[in-house]
Amino acid sequence: xxxxxxxxxxxxxxxxxxxxxxxxxxxxxxxxxxxxxxxxxxxxxxxxxxxxxxxxxxxxxxxxxxxxxxxxxxxxxxxxxxxxxxxxxxxxxxxxxxxxxxxxxxxxxxxxxxxxxxxxxxxxxxxxxxxxxxxxxxxxxxxxxxxxxxxxxxxxxxxxxxxxxxxxxxxx
Amino acid sequence: xxxxxxxxxxxxxxxxxxxxxxxxxxxxxxxxxxxxxxxxxxxxxxxxxxxxxxxxxxxxxxxxxxxxxxxxxxxxxxxxxxxxxxxxxxxxxxxxxxxxxxxxxxxxxxxxxxxxxxxxxxxxxxxxxxxxxxxx
Numbered sequence: 001x002x003x004x005x006x007x008x009x010x011x012x013x014x015x016x017x018x019x020x021x022x023x024x025x026x027x028x029x030x031x032x033x034x035x036x037x038x039x040x041x042x043x044x045x046x047x048x049x050x051x052x053x054x055x056x057x058x059x060x061x062x063x064x065x066x067x068x069x070x071x072x073x074x075x076x077x078x079x080x081x082x083x084x085x086x087x088x089x090x091x092x093x094x095x096x097x098x099x100x101x102x103x104x105x106x107x108x109x110x111x112x113x114x115x116x117x118x119x120x121x122x123x124x125x126x127x128x129x130x131x132x133x134x135x136x137x138x139x140x141x142x143x144x145x146x147x148x149x150x151x152x153x154x155x156x157x158x159x160x161x162x163x164x165x166x167x168x169x170x171x172x
Numbered sequence: 173x174x175x176x177x178x179x180x181x182x183x184x185x186x187x188x189x190x191x192x193x194x195x196x197x198x199x200x201x202x203x204x205x206x207x208x209x210x211x212x213x214x215x216x217x218x219x220x221x222x223x224x225x226x227x228x229x230x231x232x233x234x235x236x237x238x239x240x241x242x243x244x245x246x247x248x249x250x251x252x253x254x255x256x257x258x259x260x261x262x263x264x265x266x267x268x269x270x271x272x273x274x275x276x277x278x279x280x281x282x283x284x285x286x287x288x289x290x291x292x293x294x295x296x297x298x299x300x301x302x303x304x305x306x307x308x
Contacts, residue, residue, distance in 0.1 A: 038268050039265065041268050042264045042267075042268045043264070044261055044264035045256065045262065063182055066182040067179045070178040070182060098185070099189055102193075106189075106190045106193055126197075128202075129197070141268065141271065141272070142275065145271075145275035149276040149278075149280050152284075
């Protein structure tokens with residue numbers, strides 16, 4: 001991705017504030033995951049087919065999201081024992097979310113009625129996996145907004161920089 | 173190369189969590205709120221969702237994501253794409269969005285209040301503000 005959303009031009013035409021490509025990728029990728037999760041959780045809206053394929057997509061997106069933020073995971077984990085270390089609450093929320101969402105996707109795959117049978121894969125369909133899917137989905141729907149909201153300053157900052165137009169000549 | 177190395181680490185962590193789930197199923201196959209044999213799920217009529225705590229949507233009630241929304245779809249399990257924008261189905265999506273928005277608002281208020289208190293406390297003691305991490 002390019003590192004800038006503007007092209008240099010002379011004059012006083014307004015321009016968007018420069019936002020790093022990686023920051024834009026994080027912002028939009030995370031927004032899409034949040035939207036996809038909200039839709040996938042609304043089973044009564046999607047029906048079984050979209051619910052299952054969207055869930056598999058979210059599973060893949062979860063792997064990419066974790067990979068993109070793996071440096072933060074390592075850095076914050078190392079600082080956990082430091083009394084002055086930050087992000088302890090976020091680390092705990094993220095750990096709980098990792099467990100809940102992974103088990104939610106895994107149990108969803110285990111009880112798949114459409115997506116996996118269509119690929120020729122036999123699923124388990126046991127009450128344990130069904131109950132685990134419902135339980136972890138309910139935990140996840142509580143943790144996802146917390147996970148997002150704990151980064152509200154970053155979201156507000158990046159959103160403002162990407163959406164607000166400033167006249168040329170002003171400092172960023 | 174770095175991305176692949178990190179991706180492999182993530183896959184390993186996720187695999188560990190999945191293995192824990194499998195072990196849970198193998199050695200203690202019960203979950204909070206259910207007996208060891210699981211919970212019976214009564215299914216009547218043409219329902220598109222029948223979770224263990226399912227209830228039929230009452231008039232004027234809010235349909236939760238795991239509540240039953242009774243729609244006459246000829247007994248089929250799923251919905252087709254044409255059903256997506258039916259007002260009764262959109263209510264489920266709206267409920268989820270409202271639930272998430274409410275939780276986010278509560279966390280933002282608590283977090284902002286906490287930061288405000290901490291900032292004023294630091295201003296009194298003359299300590300420098302903490303450095304935010306992972307914010308680019």
